[in-house]
Amino acid sequence: MRQQPIDEEIRQFLLSLAKALGMRVEDVLDLYFYVSPATVRLVEVVEQGGEIVGVRLAVKSRKRTDVWYYTSVGLYGAKCTCRGNAVGGKICRHIIIGLITWHMSSLLKKGRGVDLSRLAWLKS
Ligand SMILES: [Zn+2]
DSSP, X not given: OOOOOHHHHHHHHHHHHHHHHTOOHHHHHHHHHHOSTTTEXXXXXXXXXXXXXXXXXXXXOXXXXXXXXXXXXXXXXXXXXXXXXXXXXXXXXXXXXXXXXXXXXXXXXXXXXOOGGGOGGGXX
């Protein structure tokens, strides 16, 4: 099996993510750089049949101090406790951060990332 260097994997993933969401690559990069131990906590890694099929995480609010949003992303959908998602039903920045975190966990633990084409909910 051919292994791409991790940096290249991540670059490709961020590009596909931007494309899938109709976002600017710069904005996706912004979210990627927001992920740090102080701002994102992995709550649970959901494994099934030897692969990581989703993650649950807490994401610190960028604007409000001491506010964390709880987000889950997986093969069948994504949810977040922030207003944008819970009330507006939109794919919020926390869910995008969740996708990035899921991809990184999968890449580091299993050697392969998330295949965005499997996520039907991303296209709706
Ligand atoms: Zn959210």
